[in-house]
Amino acid sequence: MSTNFELPIRPVIAPLPPGWDGSPQQIIDEINARIKLLTSQQFALFVTGSVEPATNLGPWAKDGREWYYFNEDSGDYEPFLLSSTALGYQISVDEPTDPAIRLWFEIDVAGSPLAIYQRVGTTEPAVWETYGYRKSEVYTKAETQAEILAKPAYSVRATLSADQLVAITGAAVKLNMNQKEWDVQNVYDNTTSRYTAPVRGIYSIKIVSQFDNAGGDPTQMQITLYGRKNNAANVGAATIAIDTPPGQRWFCNFAFDVLLEAADFMELVAIAMDGTFTGSLNLSSGNSYWCISLIQPL
Structure with a gap:
């Protein structure tokens, strides 16, 4: 059983010139030239295919699998950006407070990486387990050379x-x-x-x-x-x-x-x-x- 959905679309046709006269086909042609579809909501059309469009044709679904948007500044299509929260990770100095965050990339105030943590379980307060090694636990090249000597x-x-x-x-x-x-x-x-x-x-x-x-x-x-x-x-x-x-x-x-x-x-x-x-x-x-x-x- 098929289901029909109603879209909030309202057709608007510009008036014909006064005294206009024509055949039925000419009437259809004039309607097609003057009709507009107005909506009470914003709808986005998108294009598909493997070749990047040269102009802004709306969102582009590359090969039907990867989404791109048109960057007006650069004049080309770029990948859609997903928020780190949606992907379940956070890059920050302080420990995440959002329970949706499962992976934490710890950095210092200068932005340099320090460690990677994964959240263990769902209890509060959160329990973070080191994923790999902290930077402080890994020798630098100079430290390694000093240890060898x-x-x-x-x-x-x-x-x-x-x-x-x-x-x-x-x-x-x-x-x-x-x-x-x-x-x-x-x-x-x-x-x-x-x-x-x-x-x-x-x-x-x-x-x-x-x-x-x-x-x-x-x-x-x-x-x-x-x-x-x-x-x-x-x-x-x-x-x-x-x-x-x-x-x-x-x-x-x-x-x-x-x-x-x-x-x-x-x-x-x-x-x-x-x-x-x-x-x-x-x-x-x-x-x-x-x-x-x-x-x-x-």
Whole structure:
């Protein structure tokens, strides 16, 4: 069943000139030219479509989903603005008092953001829960840098100043990591290739190495790298026996964490073995290094 609605519209037709005479069609044409529809209320017509009108044709429903109004100052259509209250949020210095507000963006008197809160429940007085973190709880860049400096990682990266010849004897050979690429708190002695722990803690060690054959037997070659603590204990190790390309080059890379007491020191050693124990390996200065840093003071 259809429902008809009455609109408060009143047609007004301007009078015809005195003595006017014409056919029925001419009468209709004159009425169409003179008729106006008057209302006791304001009605707004709107346009639809995907292309923005160039002139003011009333509200524009873009694609039938998004509403725009014509800005007479800029001469184009702009999105309708919805009040923050209608959307349930408020941006203010003071706590909202309207129960319809569910999200509060707190700012200071200068307009800078401080925090975001969401309202919990509907009880009064309102209970506001921090949404994320307050600005005062988050470090600035300067504060972060200051915190890093206050808790140094004692980070070091060292390599070789020149290739090192490692004899294939089955005995441990200390690696001459005598060129510092960085040493943030000056804890590495490049004359002894030794890292000395400044504080007790857990340290992360990463080792990258490339050994080139210099007369060894590649068919039985085995290379082991050790992280040696206090010139006594081997606390990390990796062994490689696969040559790439065959007979020419070996890569031995590994990483480990180690507990060091203050004044403990770390060095690198290598042991090379083959079937004849003759010849040598060449530790590449351009492709070998080790890195050490404190990851957890204790």
